[in-house]
Amino acid sequence: MPAEQPSTGNWSAFIAPDLAPVFVDTPWLDIQPGAEGQADLLARLQSIKPAAFEAIVQVPPPEPAAQPAATEAPAGAATDVDPRRFLQRVLNDETAPLALRVDAAKALLGHPARRDG
Numbered sequence: 001m002p003a004e005q006p007s008t009g010n011w012s013a014f015i016a017p018d019l020a021p022v023f024v025d026t027p028w029l030d031i032q033p034g035a036e037g038q039a040d041l042l043a044r045l046q047s048i049k050p051a052a053f054e055a056i057v058q059v060p061p062p063e064p065a066a067q068p069a070a071t072e073a074p075a076g077a078a079t080d081v082d083p084r085r086f087l088q089r090v091l092n093d094e095t096a097p098l099a100l101r102v103d104a105a106k107a108l109l110g111h112p113a114r115r116d117g
Contacts, residue, residue, distance in 0.1 A: 002033050014041050024099040084108070 002013045010028035048056075090096055090104040 002038060004032065014038055016041060021098050024102075 002011055004011050005028070008028070010030060011032050013029050013033035015023065087104040087108050091101050091108065093101070
């Protein structure tokens with residue numbers, strides 16, 4: 001059951017899958033979750049069938065995608081990338097994961113553009 005963490009005062013909770021991205025940076029709640037909401041979420045859960053569980057256990061994990069060496073730049077990439085332009089591109093890239101876009105927005109907010117002149 002969700003419980004208050006004595007050392008921090010933060011709360012654990014069961015969450016719906018569509019809310020998981022909200023908890024990327026802060027995986028806790030500041031206030032106690034509502035008992036009715038928690039009960040409603042848990043009431044909809046169904047146990048996995050034994051055959052489905054066995055099938056999952058037997059599947060080997062996927063191979064990690066090959067990553068280019070740190071010294072290699074992607075084809076057509078500029079080697080003198082302006083950090084603000086890079087972060088702005090990440091922020092505006094609708095195909096990028098939401099967590100990365102949020103991180104880019106935070107970085108941009110933390111370092112406003114200089115206005116010379």
